[in-house]
Every structure is written in C-alpha cells, then in structure tokens.
Amino acid sequence: MSKKDKILIVEDEFIVAYDLKLMLTKGGYLVTGIASSVERALQYIEEKKPDWVLIDVILKGELTGIDLAQILHKKNIPFLFISANTNHSCLESAKKTQPYGFLVKPFRDKDLFVMLDIARHRYGIERGFIKTETQVELTSEVTGLIGKSSFMKELTYKIQVVAPTPTSVLILGETGTGKEKVAKAIYALSNRNNQPFITVNCAALPINLIESELFGHEKGAFTGAHQRRIGKFEQAHGGTIFLDEIGEMPLEAQVKLLRVLQEKEFERIGSDTTLKVDIRVIAATNRNLEKEVSEGRFRLDLYYRLNVFPLELLPLRERKEDIEDLVYYFLEKYGLLLGKKITSINNSVLEKLKNYAWHGNIRELEHCIERAVLLANNAEINTVQMPESKTVHQIGSELPSAILTMDEMEKEHIINTLKASNGRVSGAGGAAELLGISAQTLYSKIKKHGIKLVYK
Numbered sequence: 001m002s003k004k005d006k007i008l009i010v011e012d013e014f015i016v017a018y019d020l021k022l023m024l025t026k027g028g029y030l031v032t033g034i035a036s037s038v039e040r041a042l043q044y045i046e047e048k049k050p051d052w053v054l055i056d057v058i059l060k061g062e063l064t065g066i067d068l069a070q071i072l073h074k075k076n077i078p079f080l081f082i083s084a085n086t087n088h089s090c091l092e093s094a095k096k097t098q099p100y101g102f103l104v105k106p107f108r109d110k111d112l113f114v115m116l117d118i119a120r121h122r123y124g125i126e127r128g129f130i131k132t133e134t135q136v137e138l139t140s141e142v143t144g145l146i147g148k149s150s151f152m153k154e155l156t157y158k159i160q161v162v163a164p165t166p167t168s169v170l171i172l173g174e175t176g177t178g179k180e181k182v183a184k185a186i187y188a189l190s191n192r193n194n195q196p197f198i199t200v201n202c203a204a205l206p207i208n209l210i211e212s213e214l215f216g217h218e219k220g221a222f223t224g225a226h227q228r229r230i231g232k233f234e235q236a237h238g239g240t241i242f243l244d245e246i247g248e249m250p251l252e253a254q255v256k257l258l259r260v261l262q263e264k265e266f267e268r269i270g271s272d273t274t275l276k277v278d279i280r281v282i283a284a285t286n287r288n289l290e291k292e293v294s295e296g297r298f299r300l301d302l303y304y305r306l307n308v309f310p311l312e313l314l315p316l317r318e319r320k321e322d323i324e325d326l327v328y329y330f331l332e333k334y335g336l337l338l339g340k341k342i343t344s345i346n347n348s349v350l351e352k353l354k355n356y357a358w359h360g361n362i363r364e365l366e367h368c369i370e371r372a373v374l375l376a377n378n379a380e381i382n383t384v385q386m387p388e389s390k391t392v393h394q395i396g397s398e399l400p401s402a403i404l405t406m407d408e409m410e411k412e413h414i415i416n417t418l419k420a421s422n423g424r425v426s427g428a429g430g431a432a433e434l435l436g437i438s439a440q441t442l443y444s445k446i447k448k449h450g451i452k453l454v455y456k
C-alpha cells in the first residue's frame with residue numbers, strides 16, 4: 001500500500017473508527033470512508049474502489065467482519081483485521097480468510113503503521129510488484145537444499161523472494177525437516193550475509209536465564225550477575241537472529257521480543273538506557289503456534305508479527321520424491337567424510353528407504369545413511385539398518401498393560417531410550433541420536449513431559 005492508496009475502515013463504533021481515521025490521516029494515509037456494517041462497506045467498495053480495507057471482526061447487523069473478509073478475498077481486495085477479540089475460534093475463522101494482518105486493540109499508531117508496511121510488502125511480493133534482484137532459479141548448490149519435488153521448488157522460490165527483504169520469517173515444521181537449514185539459506189541469500197547470524201535455541205535455555213541471554217544484563221542486575229553481559233540481540237545488530245523453538249519462549253520474554261520487533265529497541269536487564277538495534281528475525285518451531293495462542297502460552301500479537309511470511313516445511317513422508325536425491329547427497333557427504341568411495345545403492349534398499357515414514361525426517365534419514373556408509377564394505381550399499389528395527393528391539397515385547405495416549409507413549413519411549421543411553425541426551429549413542437531427533441528437540445520434549453534427568 002502506498003500512502004496514496006485508498007483505505008476503507010469498516011468499524012461500527014464511531015469513536016474508534018474516527019480515531020483510526022485520524023491516526024491514518026496523520027500518518028499520511030488516505031482514508032476514503034468509514035462503514036459501520038458489511039452492507040454499507042459493500043456499497044462503499046462499489047463506489048469508491050478502495051485499495052485496502054481495515055475490518056473490525058464484530059460489526060452491527062447480521063454479517064460479521066469475517067463474512068466481509070470472505071467476500072473481499074473472492075474479489076481480490078486486500079484487507080486487514082483490527083479487533084479486540086482474540087479467542088481461538090475467532091482467530092481460526094479470521095485466519096481462514098487470509099488477511100494481510102491482524103492487529104489487536106488497543107494499539108499505538110506505530111503498530112498500525114508497521115503492520116500496514118508489512119502488509120504492503122507482502123502484497124507486493126505476492127502480486128509480483130516487488131521484484132527481487134535474484135529472479136533466476138536457484139540451484140541446490142546455492143541454497144544448500146537438496147530436493148526437486150514441487151514442494152522444494154516452491155520453497156526455494158519463496159526463500160529467494162523473502163531473503164533480500166527485511167521481513168520476519170516464521171519457519172514451521174516437524175523435527176528434522178530442515179528449519180535451521182532454511183534459516184541459513186535465507187541468511188546466505190540476504191544482503192546481511194556479511195553481518196552476524198546469531199542462533200538462539202529457546203528450548204535449551206533455562207527460563208530464568210532466557211531474558212539475560214537475549215537482552216543482556218548489567219553488572220549487579222541480579223544475584224550472580226558479576227559481569228556486564230551483551231545479549232544475543234545486541235550481538236546480532238546489523239545482522240540476523242534465528243530464534244529456534246520460539247514456541248518455548250516464556251510469556252514475559254515474548255513481551256520484550258514483541259517490542260524489539262515493533263520498535264527495534266530494548267534495555268539490558270538492570271539498565272535504563274534504551275538500545276536501538278537493526279536486526280532481521282527468523283523464527284522456527286515444531287509446535288502448533290495457533291494452539292499455543294489459544295491455550296494462552298503464546299501471545300497473539302507476537303504470533304501475527306512473526307507470521308508475516310510463514311514457511312511450512314512438509315514432512316519427508318509427504319515428499320517422497322526427494323528421498324533418492326537426499327540419499328545420494330548423504331552417501332557422497334559421508335563417503336568423503338569417512339574416506340570411503342560409495343558410488344551406488346542397491347535398488348531394493350533404495351525402495352525400502354523411499355517407503356519408510358521417517359518420523360525424524362531428513363535428520364533421521366541422514367543418520368541412517370551415515371551408519372550405512374560406516375558399515376559398508378564395498379562401493380555399493382546393499383543393506384541399511386532401518387530405524388524401526390532398532391526401536392522394536394529396544395522396547396522388546398513388553399506390551400503396555402493399558403492403552404496409552406500418544407503423549408504417554410512418547411514420554412515412556414523417551415524414558416526407555418534415556419535408560420538405554422545411560423541418561424545421555426546428546427552426542428554419539430545419546431538418546432537424541434537413538435531417537436533420530438536433535439538434542440534440542442529432545443530437551444524440549446523432556447521439559448514438556450516433566451522428565452527429570454538424574455546425573456550420577
């Protein structure tokens with residue numbers, strides 16, 4: 001939206017609508033009208049042809065803002081929601097209409113302008129108005145991402161589009177699907193690639209240390225703060241910060257993160273001095289953030305702020321076409337690393353790999369190939385140890401006496417695996433490797449299930 005674009009406000013509370021109009025006009029935007037119901041809004045749209053519509057979810061009359069959004073979606077008119085209503089079903093219905101943003105009342109003019117900016121940017125990218133410099137199709141050599149499935153092509157395209165922009169990116173996907181790898185590809189293709197790339201794993205940090213880790217602290221800010229500490233946001237200044245497992249971030253830290261995203265400023269703990277930072281945020285999670293929002297563990301406003309450009313990574317079992325390429329890629333990688341020249345893989349073994357469900361996704365496949373290379377005696381791989389044979393062996397034939405929920409099963413399986421690894425989580429032979437997931441993910445699951453690690 002350029003400031004010349006015409007905005008229609010659809011809001012039934014006159015004072016709120018008038019305030020909004022004033023805010024927008026002061027910000028240099030052109031408000032073409034205020035409608036208090038869906039019917040009035042549709043008349044305005046016919047007459048004034050606004051470029052953008054700001055909609056309140058709850059409206060006078062039979063039809064709601066969600067109904068209007070559905071109509072606008074069909075008409076290809078971009079819109080944003082402004083609402084005080086943040087309950088789950090409202091959020092779900094609003095999301096289905098594919099708005100360009102969702103601002104929660106009350107908000108400040110700055111929040112509104114940033115949201116409009118982001119919306120315009122996203123709209124421009126989607127409609128092809130905003131062209132990036134790198135419109136040539138990227139190869140896996142450039143992105144480091146292997147796979148030629150239509151999903152991978154689309155993903156590569158989106159990475160290419162978003163990388164050179166300052167837009168925040170939210171990467172969603174099961175464990176081992178390549179979220180961190182994608183974050184690094186975005187960074188590598190951005191114009192910040194000569195600036196720092198700082199990773200923060202929100203799941204691995206104890207709750208009481210997370211704020212100090214992110215924002216830093218002054219000497220003496222709390223017991224044990226013997227030195228001034230520069231936080232990750234400050235370290236990332238000018239560059240990119242990757243917030244892995246963002247779904248694990250405690251609510252208090254989320255408030256501060258929101259402020260960094262909106263205003264690019266924060267204070268070290270124990271300091272009054274406000275620091276300004278210029279950072280690009282990439283966040284990732286394997287959690288369902290909408291569920292986290294509805295259950296009160298994740299802030300809705302932060303979710304919307306991060307969800308400007310979501311990238312959802314498909315599990316490997318839903319893009320089996322990529323398995324063969326990945327297998328050959330890992331054969332070469334581990335062949336080189338382990339000093340073995342592996343040139344091929346037996347067809348029936350390859351079929352077996354293609355048909356496996358890979359719940360640990362690419363990481364699990366990678367470990368499987370690494371083991372196969374390690375054990376190979378000649379240039380062709382003719383046997384692989386599938387992860388399932390290992391787990392079946394470990395659980396043995398002890399069937400649970402009662403039917404367990406998936407959650408309970410997961411907890412029990414983690415406990416058994418930890419016993420098998422003598423309580424070791426990471427490293428070779430650690431529980432994470434045995435389970436085919438990253439140590440970070442295992443730590444977050446251990447935390448979620450309340451499993452106590454006892455070190456002897």
Ligand SMILES: Nc1ncnc2c1ncn2[C@@H]1O[C@H](COP(=O)(O)OP(=O)(O)OP(=O)(O)O)[C@@H](O)[C@H]1O
Nearest residue numbers: 145146174175176177178179180181362363438441
């Ligand atoms: N498209 C790909 N091509 C090649 N290697 C990949 C690809 N995607 C992921 N990998 C490799 O798979 C492994 C797991 O990827 P990554 O750590 O990025 O996953 P993740 O989704 O961040 O996992 P987690 O949620 O457990 O942290 C890494 O070794 C990574 O290099």
